[in-house]
Amino acid sequence: MAVALETRVPTLKGKISEEEWAIRVDLAATYRLVHHYGWDDMIFTHISARVPGPEHHFLINPYGLLFDEITASNLVKIDLDGNKVEESPYPVNPAGFTIHSAIHAAREDAHCVIHLHSTDGVAVSAQEHGLLPLDQHAMMLLSDIAYHDYEGIALDLDERERLVHDIKDKNVMLLRNHGTLTTGKNCADAFLRMYYLERACSMQVRALAGGAKANPTNQGVAEKTAGQGAVGFDGFIGAMAWPALMRMLDRKDPSYRS
Secondary structure: OOOOOOOOOOOOOOOOOHHHHHHHHHHHHHHHHHHHOOOOEOOEOEEEEEOOOOOOOEEEOOOOOOHHHOOOOOOEEEOOOOOEOOOOOOOOOHHHHHHHHHHHHHOOOOOEEEEEOOHHHHHHHOOOOOOOOOOHHHHHOHHHEEEEOOOOOOOOOOHHHHHHHHHOOOOEEEEOOOEEEEEEOOHHHHHHHHHHHHHHHHHHHHHHHOOOOOOOOOOOHHHHHHHHHHHHHHHHHHHHHHHHHHHHHHHHOHHHHO
16 A cells, blocks of 8 residues: 655754755755746656765655655755665655766765756757757757766666766766756756756757758857856856746745745
């Protein structure tokens, strides 16, 4: 018989450091935003964020809850192996943390990692040419995108070495035949990169759907736009857009802050 999970737990506000609480709120908001934009895959895929401190602990979603049920207090704290390090009534999916643990362990700057299976993101990941510079959103990511070939469901810990090799110092990745991934120094930066990546994938799917020949930009324009995007994604866009996104969530359902 299936076990029903409660979505609410006693609040942790005031019981943990202010730094950790702020990250919990931002991470819960990120889950809600992914749901809002329709990029979630039921209870599957993950968004993780590093907790301040020397222990290399991370926050991740309780396995079995939908993304619109995630709150700051029901996020689960785990170690680099995906094991719970604090008491929680919720299970976690260590196998689902394989991709995240690889990036977190290798990249000190990757404080937040988002991995999704969105329809258009998977569609573009399955196209031989990958993400094309067809629109401004795609061109802004052009210099920061990496690719990783599909190896099956991410259960093999040996794959982590190849993931790290493929992503190097990039912050955006298409997992071939699988999905999308972004990183950031915080949830805001990782989410804004994902927003642009998902928008670019959707535009590419639509632009190519009719069979018409895509219109190329003038020489050098894609590279120029990529340089402009590299500056914008490193804190600037996130700092401007994140408060607005959280205001939207507060109007819609502020329970993510609980």
